[in-house]
Amino acid sequence: MIGVTVLGSTGSIGVSTLDVIARHDDRYRVVALSANSDADRMAAQCREFQPDYAVMADEAAAEALALQLQQTGLETEVLAGEEGLVKVASLAETDCVMAAIVGAAGLLPALAAARAGKRILLANKEALVVSGQIFMDAVRENGAVLLPVDSEHNAVFQCMPPGYSGDMLHDGVRRILLTASGGPFRSVDLAELEAVTPDQACAHPTWVMGRKISVDSATMMNKGLEVIEARWLFNAEPERIQVVIHPQSVIHSLVEYVDGSVLAQLGSPDMRTPIANALAWPERIAAGVNQLDLFEVARLDFEAPDFARFPCLRLAYEALERGGSASAVLNAANEVAVAAFLDGRLKFTAIAAVVEQTLNALPPAAADSLEQVLDADREARAFAGRLIN
Incomplete structure (x- = not known):
């Protein structure tokens, strides 16, 4: 049995x-689950999967969770806070960790x-956005295996040459093409964006996601963060990563080779497709996903992203x-701005403005240690908060 810890188990990725x-309870055992504050949903998951932690x-x-589990007689040990998260991510009985906590809170x-390898x-x-080099060094130095679950990066992973060396040109790869749906405002008049509400921004046309990532998809900051993630995952220079808007969200990403x-x-x-791929790699297992019907899809459209419509994507490339x-500052400012938008304290179009002003006010510092990265994160959050206030 493969022991699995699911960090962020009550979110959409965790549930999937x-x-x-x-579907494969003869193969996987849930060792630990984690969530932010939804004790009721966590209690239900504990009753079903009976994790150790x-x-x-x-x-x-x-x-509240400990009380519920005590009443039901479950022996699951309840932990709290960052210390508990770090513990269950490195348990000896855990073979595989699903890292699905939203935002910088998932870094540690x-x-x-x-x-822990x-x-x-x-x-x-x-x-990876906040601490790319630090994270990749930790993976390499401790013999860990890193598999991408974002649908785009998992698609790139599947399309890369077997045993990819980390040198694109050596392995004959010219470009990575990350697809993007364009979100709910791909064709909305630019003048209308200022009045966008949180509910409108969270109404994604294709994917069912949490509110923060839905807003990031609407601004295309999500795709910008994915560009930065792809840079670290595949050791790719920024100019070799191109974003392609593809509204049908059927092609999840592409890899172009030097032979054409x-x-x-x-x-x-x-999302169960990339999750199952990463769980079972290099094998394949059933994920419960509906088969792709190309006749129903009928057409595939592509267009270049408009930086005037999606300034957050431009800012990510600049960071x-x-x-x-700079990437840590970008992410921190965006998290603060998106939270303010969802709370009704900031206009949709001001998200990019807050991020840009924070980036320009805080010149890039060294990011050679976790302490330096966390300092940059804190400084950016404080500055963005002051701007909004």
Whole structure:
């Protein structure tokens, strides 16, 4: 039995992961689950999967969960906070860690899993955005296995040459083409964007996701973060990563080779496909996903992204070019701005403005240690908060 820890088990990725695991209960055992504050949903997951540990980031939620589990007679040990997350990410009985905590909060437990030499299924792109070199060094130095779960990066992974060396030109790869749906505002008049509401921004036309990542998809900051993630995952120079808007979300990404070949990974827009691929790699297992009906899809459209419509995508490329702590600053400012938008304290169009002003105000610093990265993150959050206030 393969022991699995699911970080962020009550979110959309976590729920999909548990769905795949439940289909193969003769192969996988849930060792630990974690969530932020949804004690009720966590209690239900504990009753179904009976993990050894359950971690709640929120202390009060941990107390509520412990009481519920005690009443049902479950022996699951309840932990709380960052210390609990780091512990379950590096347990000896855990072989595989699904890193699906949203935002920079997922960095430390994902890094703990890397340092413990685990197989890491990375859905938390911020771990690489905030601390790319540090994270990749930890993976390499501790013999961890890093497999991407974002549908785009998993698609690239599947299309890369077997045993990819990390040198694109050596392995005959010319470009990585990351597809993007364009979100709900791909064709909306630019003048209308200022009045966009949180509910409108979260109404993604293709994917069912959490509210923060849905807003990031609407601004295309999500794709910008994925560009930065691809740079670290595949050791790719920024100019070799191109974003392609593809509204049908059927082609999840492509890899272009120097001989002119372009390989694409296609599938129904269902996160259980990349989750199952990463869980079982190099094997394949059923994921419960509907078969792709090309006759129903009928057509595939592509267009170049408009930086005037999606300034957050431009800012991500700029942060990547600046290097050092710039990507950490970009991510932190965006998290603060998106939270303010969802709370009704900031206009949709002001998200990019807050991120840009924060980037320009905080020149890139060294990002050689975790302390430096976390300092940059804190400084950027404070600055963005002051701007919004």
